[in-house]
Amino acid sequence: MTDPAVDAREETLSPLLAGGAIATIGTVLSLVHAFHAVAHEKPVLATVIGAGLPLALSLALVYAGYWTARRPKPLPYVGRLTVWTVLGGIVFGLLLATITVHQYLAGSVPEDAVFQLATAVTGGSLGGFVVGLYDLRIQRRTDRIVALQRATADFGEAQTKTGVCRRIVQLVSSELDMSLAGVWLYREDRNALVPVEMTDRSEKLFDEYPTYEPGEGLSWQAFADGEPQIHDDLRSQRGVYNPETIIRSEIILPLGSHGVLTIGSRERNAFDDVDVSTAKLLASASSAVLDRTQREEQLRAKRRELETRNEHLNEFAAVVSHDLRNPLTVAQGHLELHREECESSSLDEIELAHQRMANLIDDLLELARAGQTIKQTRQVDLTAVASMAWEMVDSTAVRLEIPDEDVALEADEDRLRQLFENLFRNAIDHGGSTTTVRVGGLDGRRGFYVADDGRGVPPEDQERIFEHGYTTDEDGTGLGLVTVRRIVDAHGWSVSVAESDCGGARFEIETDSVGGENRSGQRSASVDGWNGAPHQP
Structure with a gap:
């Protein structure tokens, strides 16, 4: 088994390196712009625009590196973010270098060409970082949708609603990388949301889970309204079931009429729009699967009921064919004996009654066989x-x-x-x-x-x-x-x-x-x- 602590270090190693690389680029550029601001002998406004503004942008790049390395939830694909940052600086730097070479060949080179190049690299790097963030968001969304499509394909293996819920929390943990999650299903007999399945980390973190009755907690509110709820800080939210909860961020997603899927984090602002949108996709797919599973469970129950009714029909047919025919046969035999001893119109009436009973038995047997399941x-x-x-x-x-x-x-x-x-x-x-x-x-x-x-x-x-x-x-x-x-x-x-x-x-x-x-x-x-x-x- 792997050590969770080692896994955690490996998970944060890449963001630390990427953030350190971006912050280092920003620090170097900040030093260049700071020197330019000190050594600049032009008017104040020119100094602010030519050195102060680039210095502020380079410091923003330093903070971007710090933010990348120290996010509460490690940022995935940070290698791509670093590449975008570096490429942005190189592209803008090359563009300005081309202009500078042209000026040199024309015999006119600006005396602060080095500082202009640093400014271009700063703007390009910061722009590359922003583009990289957008690219990461698109890539994360695409990869998660593909992973969900692949993972939900085997939803059909689950034969019960509990089995579907178990698969849901597994997908939340493995594909959405959200380790605190659980499913509550609505129990009509109790008129309450009852906890059914939790992720492994949730099982270790909590000893027991609440049952939500009407009006209790945000989960019941989301279930009753049928609308998702996203909370960045539960401690500032009214209506929380347990105000002392260690959960700070929470996503509550209704699963149609079946219940709710709850995803939590111990950090504030832990979920971005990609987390929310992909979790909604999973909840929508899960609701559809739960609908199908419920119909199949109802069909199985109906089939069992029909099988029981067929057993009763078979028992009824046996009673009709044996326990009724035998006495009727005996009665018919005695009727024939009486015909030999005497003649009476009453005997004809008795025979007609016997015939009607025989016809009724035949029809009852046919009706019993007709009612059997095909x-x-x-x-x-x-x-x-x-x-x-x-x-x-x-x-x-x-x-x-x-x-x-x-x-x-x-x-x-x-x-x-x-x-x-x-x-x-x-x-x-x-x-x-x-x-x-x-x-x-x-x-x-x-x-x-x-x-x-x-x-x-x-x-x-x-x-x-x-x-x-x-x-x-x-x-x-x-x-x-x-x-x-x-x-x-x-x-x-x-x-x-x-x-x-x-x-x-x-x-x-x-x-x-x-x-x-x-x-x-x-x-x-x-x-x-x-x-x-x-x-x-």
């Missing part, structure tokens, strides 16, 4: 699936018209066949033995329809037809179309009912996307262009 889909031939579903329906006296061309659709084949079976049974139950059922594609839209020429659905009932228990058949269970709606919803599709061209019912299932994403995130293929060629069962 785990996997694949490309299926809709014509083939509809044909298989038709074979499972008692349709000896009913005609089906179905396309004879291959039509691909992304779906769960078992659930899709179940959907067709229920729509076919519905058409037969409500249309009679002369019904014709048609299947086709939706013109200009993505999806398919199932239509019949039966008696249709009254307009006032078209909104209620998919409700649990709705039926116009006194022997119906009202679960068939509920099952259809469950299957459609599980695929992320939509279903509606309207009047068919023949006056019957027309069920339209829109898949939303052909060759693209639909509402369930699945992909579906076009079913447009079906020709409605007749298919004889």
Whole structure:
């Protein structure tokens, strides 16, 4: 492990050397200008302009070197700053030297040419220092943005909000070079900002961290207002949570509705505009990542809830198929024995009741299976699936018209066949033995329809037809179309009912996307262009 003290010396070594070099240049030039001011025998105003002003500029250069070496936070890229300072002095000095050589060749050399050269070098060096500061600021901003872009690329590895917060403070420490930082997340159950993650140095410096409740501290104010706060000296700021804090400078950045990122320093005026702007960029990116992570956590929770519901549905299906069918079978057996012993119209009523119970059990089982989550889909031939579903329906006296061309659709084949079976049974139950059922594609839209020429659905009932228990058949269970709606919803599709061209019912299932994403995130293929060629069962 490295020694922090050694690291600190290495961190400040370059600024000390750079500041010393700049201060040395300024000191040499100051001596030259001071000698010129003493030796100058011209009028006072000429002395002030020719020697006093250059002396002041050279002393400013000395201070610039001191400022570079002794800043509370070491200035990065100081080697570039030194180069700019030296180059500025050289360029201005060469320009004046060129003029002086020209005058010499012309036979007229100023008697104070050396002092003029020193003045040019002073102005050039000070100008180079200012340009260097601007260059450093641009370079720091560019490098930090590149580093943040590179570092935030692996934000996706974090699966929880806590993991994202841990990555945030790591980036603040490593890429922004700010060692005191932490993230507070809002806890709705406590209505408070709770500390979640801190940098390593913060962990060593503080034994515990406050929890901010409404109205407490600057952090809650920034979170409530949604506006960043930058404080150069906390001791002069009102509303500080702990007036005795050792933190002097602080940046508080809201993370949307999730909480705040706080960055601190034990020095006053520790953060410049580059620190603030890059920290804001990180906070903005972090807020977006936290939004995504929260959505994913909610989806995982919803998935777990659905899995639990599916387990309950499976248990329900087992009860229905075993614990209800067995007693019904026994009752039916006793009914047959009674038929052998006597004849009674009451026995027919009992048999009808048994049949209705059997139908109800079948529908309940279908409803349970329809409510299960669709785990996997694949490309299926809709014509083939509809044909298989038709074979499972008692349709000896009913005609089906179905396309004879291959039509691909992304779906769960078992659930899709179940959907067709229920729509076919519905058409037969409500249309009679002369019904014709048609299947086709939706013109200009993505999806398919199932239509019949039966008696249709009254307009006032078209909104209620998919409700649990709705039926116009006194022997119906009202679960068939509920099952259809469950299957459609599980695929992320939509279903509606309207009047068919023949006056019957027309069920339209829109898949939303052909060759693209639909509402369930699945992909579906076009079913447009079906020709409605007749298919004889």
